[in-house]
Amino acid sequence: MTIAIIIWLLFVTAFTLVLRYIRVRQQQLKSTILREIGLSISPVTALLGVGLDDIGYMRHISYIHEKYGEIPIIVLYKGPAWKADLMQRKLSSSVQVIVDEEAELLRKLELTDLPSYLITDQAYRIREHSRIFDAV
Amino acid sequence: MCYYPLKTTYAWTLVEALTWKVGVAILILSGIFSLLFISSFTAKLFSFRPFLYAIIDFNIIGKQLNWKIYLAAFTVLGLELLLGVTFSLHILLGVAFIAAFVLLTCFSLLFLRQQLSKKPIKCSCFGRSDKLTNQKLAIIRNMLLALLALIGLGLQPSYSSYENPHVMTFLVYSALTCLYQMYVEWGYMKKLKKEAAVG
Numbered sequence: 100m101t102i103a104i105i106i107w108l109l110f111v112t113a114f115t116l117v118l119r120y121i122r123v124r125q126q127q128l129k130s131t132i133l134r135e136i137g138l139s140i141s142p143v144t145a146l147l148g149v150g151l152d153d154i155g156y157m158r159h160i161s162y163i164h165e166k167y168g169e170i171p172i173i174v175l176y177k178g179p180a181w182k183a184d185l186m187q188r189k190l191s192s193s194v195q196v197i198v199d200e201e202a203e204l205l206r207k208l209e210l211t212d213l214p215s216y217l218i219t220d221q222a223y224r225i226r227e228h229s230r231i232f233d234a235v
Numbered sequence: 236m237c238y239y240p241l242k243t244t245y246a247w248t249l250v251e252a253l254t255w256k257v258g259v260a261i262l263i264l265s266g267i268f269s270l271l272f273i274s275s276f277t278a279k280l281f282s283f284r285p286f287l288y289a290i291i292d293f294n295i296i297g298k299q300l301n302w303k304i305y306l307a308a309f310t311v312l313g314l315e316l317l318l319g320v321t322f323s324l325h326i327l328l329g330v331a332f333i334a335a336f337v338l339l340t341c342f343s344l345l346f347l348r349q350q351l352s353k354k355p356i357k358c359s360c361f362g363r364s365d366k367l368t369n370q371k372l373a374i375i376r377n378m379l380l381a382l383l384a385l386i387g388l389g390l391q392p393s394y395s396s397y398e399n400p401h402v403m404t405f406l407v408y409s410a411l412t413c414l415y416q417m418y419v420e421w422g423y424m425k426k427l428k429k430e431a432a433v434g
Binding site: 100103104106107110114117118121122124125128129131132135186206207209211212229230232 | 277281284288290298300317339345357365402403406409410413414417420423424428430431
């Protein structure tokens with residue numbers, strides 16, 4: 100029995116190490132995807148995913164600004180171009196709205212539970228990935 | 236009048252056969268439940284954030300990520316681990332079957348409530364997933380499992396193995412669930428690789 104427990108402990112340690120490696124590799128691949136999307140990213144940038152029916156996007160933007168300071172924000176909008184255009188007009192120059200009607204970019208960046216955001220650095224590393232809840 | 240010892244009668248053979256069958260049934264049921272709860276625990280532990288979000292989406296405690304959500308998450312995780320351990324060690328099976336029945340019924344009711352309110356949800360019940368949960372399927376699955384727990388509870392009094400906790404079974408089952416979790420994560424990595432190559 101002791102040998103079995105020792106083998107199990109070794110297995111669990113190996114499992115944890117392999118899982119850690121897989122997670123690191125997943126992060127690297129996400130950075131590659133982000134780089135290939137071709138968005139111009141400043142040292143710290145927020146990528147905010149917003150859905151078609153989400154009328155609280157101004158609140159989400161101010162939430163990110165409150166939490167991380169006045170960082171540039173790229174809004175990935177899952178909706179038609181004309182609506183994105185309207186949205187862009189209401190926002191300051193530090194916020195860029197990108198249309199993603201088919202949610203292709205959002206899916207690739209794993210921003211599927213909207214509204215949610217990513218904080219990235221200049222090396223396209225994802226520093227934070229979180230959701231925004233209704234009454235922030 | 237001549238009384239034959241019970242052992243030689245047909246009735247005794249029947250009792251023996253039934254006891255043996257009950258033993259096998261309990262083994263199968265506890266195997267199913269231990270694998271289910273250990274894998275569910277491991278999956279939730281390794282995708283803890285999506286699990287927290289799922290609790291928020293169920294909207295039973297609140298719509299904010301606060302200490303209550305963390306408390307609920309740790310309670311569910313603790314219960315699942317405890318149930319996984321008791322089922323695989325074959326200890327306190329009666330209590331374990333009752334707890335499993337209550338937990339699975341609660342899960343079914345939560346999914347039913349969510350289904351009635353027509354709000355989609357991503358429960359991440361068995362690991363990382365980017366698809367929404369099929370709620371009807373989840374309700375049926377949880378109800379069937381709750382029914383199995385009831386059957387187990389009915390059969391359990393004629394089976395007890397307090398003397399020999401099956402430690403080996405726990406070790407094997409937990410190793411299997413770890414392998415399954417690794418498979419899920421590996422699959423996700425492969426998907427990302429494909430996305431990166433396409434991009």
